[in-house]
Amino acid sequence: MSDVLAVETHGLTKQYRSKAALDDCTISVPAGRISALVGPNGAGKTTLLQILTGLRAPTRGDALIFGRAPQQDPKFLADVGFLAQDIPLYKRFSADDHIGIGAHLNGRWDSESTRARIAALDIPLDQSVGTMSGGQRAQVALALALAKRPRLLLLDEPVAALDPLARRRFLSSLAEAVADGDLTVLLSSHLVTDLERICDHVVLLTAAQPQLCGDIDDVLAEHAILTGISRDTTAIERDHDVVETTTTARQTTLVVRRRGPLLDPHWDIHPIGLEELILAYMANTTARPSVAGLHTIGASS
Amino acid sequence: MIWLMWRQHRSQAALATIALGALAIILAITGVHMATTYHSALRSCAATGTCDSVGDGLFNGDGAIIDLVNFTVVVPVLIGLFWGAPVVAREIEEGTHRLIWTQSITRRRWLTIETITLIAAATIVTGMLAVAVTWWSRTLDLSQQNRFNKFDIQGFVPIAYAVFAAALGLTAGIVIRRTLPALATTLATVVGLRMVIANYLRPHYLAPMTKAVPISSSSGLTGSIWTLSTRIVDATGATVPTDGIVSALPAACRQYIGTTRAQVLGCLANQGWQNKIVYQPANRFWTFQAIESAIFVVLAAALVATSFIVIRRDA
Numbered sequence: 001m002s003d004v005l006a007v008e009t010h011g012l013t014k015q016y017r018s019k020a021a022l023d024d025c026t027i028s029v030p031a032g033r034i035s036a037l038v039g040p041n042g043a044g045k046t047t048l049l050q051i052l053t054g055l056r057a058p059t060r061g062d063a064l065i066f067g068r069a070p071q072q073d074p075k076f077l078a079d080v081g082f083l084a085q086d087i088p089l090y091k092r093f094s095a096d097d098h099i100g101i102g103a104h105l106n107g108r109w110d111s112e113s114t115r116a117r118i119a120a121l122d123i124p125l126d127q128s129v130g131t132m133s134g135g136q137r138a139q140v141a142l143a144l145a146l147a148k149r150p151r152l153l154l155l156d157e158p159v160a161a162l163d164p165l166a167r168r169r170f171l172s173s174l175a176e177a178v179a180d181g182d183l184t185v186l187l188s189s190h191l192v193t194d195l196e197r198i199c200d201h202v203v204l205l206t207a208a209q210p211q212l213c214g215d216i217d218d219v220l221a222e223h224a225i226l227t228g229i230s231r232d233t234t235a236i237e238r239d240h241d242v243v244e245t246t247t248t249a250r251q252t253t254l255v256v257r258r259r260g261p262l263l264d265p266h267w268d269i270h271p272i273g274l275e276e277l278i279l280a281y282m283a284n285t286t287a288r289p290s291v292a293g294l295h296t297i298g299a300s301s
Numbered sequence: 302m303i304w305l306m307w308r309q310h311r312s313q314a315a316l317a318t319i320a321l322g323a324l325a326i327i328l329a330i331t332g333v334h335m336a337t338t339y340h341s342a343l344r345s346c347a348a349t350g351t352c353d354s355v356g357d358g359l360f361n362g363d364g365a366i367i368d369l370v371n372f373t374v375v376v377p378v379l380i381g382l383f384w385g386a387p388v389v390a391r392e393i394e395e396g397t398h399r400l401i402w403t404q405s406i407t408r409r410r411w412l413t414i415e416t417i418t419l420i421a422a423a424t425i426v427t428g429m430l431a432v433a434v435t436w437w438s439r440t441l442d443l444s445q446q447n448r449f450n451k452f453d454i455q456g457f458v459p460i461a462y463a464v465f466a467a468a469l470g471l472t473a474g475i476v477i478r479r480t481l482p483a484l485a486t487t488l489a490t491v492v493g494l495r496m497v498i499a500n501y502l503r504p505h506y507l508a509p510m511t512k513a514v515p516i517s518s519s520s521g522l523t524g525s526i527w528t529l530s531t532r533i534v535d536a537t538g539a540t541v542p543t544d545g546i547v548s549a550l551p552a553a554c555r556q557y558i559g560t561t562r563a564q565v566l567g568c569l570a571n572q573g574w575q576n577k578i579v580y581q582p583a584n585r586f587w588t589f590q591a592i593e594s595a596i597f598v599v600l601a602a603a604l605v606a607t608s609f610i611v612i613r614r615d616a
Contacts, residue, residue: 053403056615073611078405088396097308104304105404111444141400148405 003064004031006152007052012061014047021047023208025061029186029201031151033215034178036195037188039205040282045188046085048205052186053082057288067150078108080090081150085157087141091130093138094124099147106148106286112148120168120252137167139173146177157185158168159194167191172200192275199226211281216274223277226254226267245282302406306418313384317426324373325433331366334439338439356396359444367441370434374453378491380423385470386483388415389612391421393478398616412612416605419467427463431456448529448586453499461556461594466491472608498596504529506592509579517563517570527581536573538574 007029014022022044025298031033037045050056054070054077063069068076091096095118103109118125132140135287138158145153155174159167175198178185186203189195195202202219204212212219223243226236231252236242241257255272256262262269272280307314341357346352360367389412391570392398402408435455442448452458469490509529516533533541541549547558554568581589 013594050616055402057398072407072409074407077403077407078401082399082403084399086396088400090397090400091395093308099308101305101308101401102404104302105401107405144400173610209391 005029005064006031006033006066007035007186008064009048010062012048012051012063013059014044014056015059016050020208020272022058022118023050025205025208025210026205027210029184029203030190031066031184032182033201034094034175034185034187034199034202036189036199037186037205037214038190038191038192038195038278039188040190043205044208045205046156049082049156049186049188052154053080053154055082058194059099060127074107078106078148079151080146081148083141083153083155083158084147085160087134087137087161089129089137089144094126094128095143096110096125098140098144099127102144102147108149108151110147114143115218117146117173121173122240127247133166134161135163135169138162138170139290142170142173142177149181151182151184152212153183153185155185156191157187157188160190167194174198187192192278196257196274202278202280206282212277218275220272220274223255223272224262225270225272225276226262226275227251228267230266236267239264243277244284302411302414303418306414310418310422314422314587317422321426321429321433325368325431326581327366328367328433328437331363332440335437335440335593336362339444352566355444360441362365371451372435373430373434373459374445376457377423377427377466378488379471380426381466381487381491382484384419384422385467385482386473386474386487388419388474390474390478390480390483391606393474393616394480399544402616408612411611412609416468416471416606416608419471420601422465423463423467425461427459428457431459434459447527448583448588449544449581452503452589453495458590458592458593458597462491462599465597465601465604472604472611475608475611495598498593501594501595503589504581506589507581507585509581511577511579513575513577515570516574516576517566526583528579529579534577535574541574541575550583571610 001270005028007027009028010026012022012025013020025048035050039045044104047056051058052065052070054072055200065076065080070076070080090101093101096115099111099114102114103111114219115125118140121136123132123139130142138161142158145155159170162170164206171194174185174187177183178198187199196216199217202212202214202216205251213252214222220234229251233242233245233252233254236254240259240262242253242254243257246253254267255277315320323423338359339355342355342387343352346355389398390592392401393589401411431454438448440450442451453462463481466487470483470487473486474480480547505526513534532545533546535541535549535551550558550565551569551574554565557565557568
């Protein structure tokens with residue numbers, strides 16, 4: 001894959017009064033990925049996405065989208081599509097009205113395939129969106145975000161309010177759209193299982209800071225689950241980063257990030273799944289890999 | 302963008318058109334009727350020589366329509382409340398600002414078009430309204446000879462009020478980000494500022510004129526002047542306090558106490574007592590309209606400039 005970065009942030013910080021919504025956040029998302037932005041509620045996902053769109057300005061640090069800082073410039077705005085968490089649409093307007101609005105506000109706009117996309121989902125084009133179901137609204141909003149033909153699409157928990165079937169339809173619409181064109185997606189959610197199917201890159205935020213950032217395969221390869229009867233983890237902790245430790249009467253389970261080969265014969269080594277890994281990091285927010293460490297994962301691909 | 306504005310506001314535009322049309326019809330019919338009444342009354346009074354008081358009571362039967370016309374003073378306020386305040390506040394409340402501000406149009410450009418449309422709509426509606434009201438008020442102005450009483454609904458100040466109220470509503474909406482509080486702020490500010498300016502600033506746009514008339518004449522000044530104050534002065538020019546007027550009477554006139562008012566006033570006039578009237582003359586009406594309009598337009602411009610600064614902050 002190319003080395004072009006769709007998203008790059010350095011020490012990005014957003015302070016709201018006394019609380020930091022983002023604290024020294026350095027991440028990168030290579031172009032062409034579908035990246036899952038995961039983390040618990042209040043971790044700073046929405047703030048990060050809104051800074052990337054230019055809706056909010058960071059307190060400190062830089063954000064770059066294809067090398068350009070978010071700015072009030074038609075060219076920048078044209079490159080970034082955004083779907084906010086509450087799926088904002090004009091309730092009294094129909095999907096067709098929205099397509100008309102978009103056509104008037106964007107130089108690059110694809111009315112025809114957007115109509116086709118919505119019609120293919122059996123969503124009436126002339127019905128006001130206020131009377132639609134949540135799933136239909138989300139699909140209309142996604143179609144509108146794609147109609148702009150952005151290079152980077154930022155989606156803020158677009159499936160949070162949807163039932164499982166609507167969620168699956170939404171994500172497959174998204175996957176199709178990405179397959180069709182040259183598009184990078186950064187999609188926030190806390191529903192990891194949904195994302196695993198379509199994402200190939202992950203950014204994990206907890207407590208305003210990034211814990212993981214890299215291609216999912218690399219991230220998973222770098223972590224492992226160790227099980228053993230020993231409760232003494234000092235040897236492991238010396239050579240590797242222990243993300244999470246679970247001890248029962250019979251055995252100890254560790255989630256570790258390897259710094260080298262895992263050779264200790266006292267431990268059985270198992271591969272780890274994305275959901276387990278993310279939960280391990282969320283459970284233990286004190287295990288904080290260095291920012292430099294984060295970079296090596298992204299760059300190793 | 303213009304298309305979006307039309308799509309969003311066409312029902313408001315239709316409502317405004319219907320209201321203006323209905324009012325225009327009412328004003329046309331009653332305006333012509335009142336003019337006819339007045340001119341025929343003028344012809345008959347010329348025969349009897351009673352034309353000084355021809356306007357008195359002539360239009361007492363038209364109280365409802367006069368009230369309606371006076372009530373148009375609220376139109377600029379309504380424009381500020383229902384057209385100005387929701388422009389941005391409603392988008393923010395519904396979250397649609399995140400939809401519209403992430404299209405390929407800068408916030409500044411979006412706000413420019415919103416503002417121009419808003420100001421243009423306010424100008425057109427209150428402009429047509431003011432033309433209708435000014436035309437309709439002609440007969441009353443002639444017959445009652447006090448045009449300053451209807452200063453706020455005639456001429457071009459209604460347009461300036463509307464532009465100001467709209468700009469205030471717009472800016473309040475951007476700063477407060479919620480429609481209802483923005484609306485309340487706009488209402489309180491427009492009403493308060495209009496009252497302060499009308500009562501404390503307007504009388505002093507130009508230095509008032511003073512004229513002394515004999516105390517015995519009823520007013521001494523004709524034409525639609527705006528009387529700011531009247532006081533009684535004695536022969537030396539000193540003001541006679543109204544509450545101590547009996548003890549201040551010159552000795553020559555004391556004998557008339559207890560007789561008719563006319564006799565007392567006649568004596569005082571002979572002693573050199575006068576009414577001193579402080580007033581703004583009728584021919585300043587349009588100058589005052591221009592000054593007051595300029596004040597509100599400048600305030601509106603400052604508010605619009607503020608809104609362009611505030612719109613840049615975090616959405």
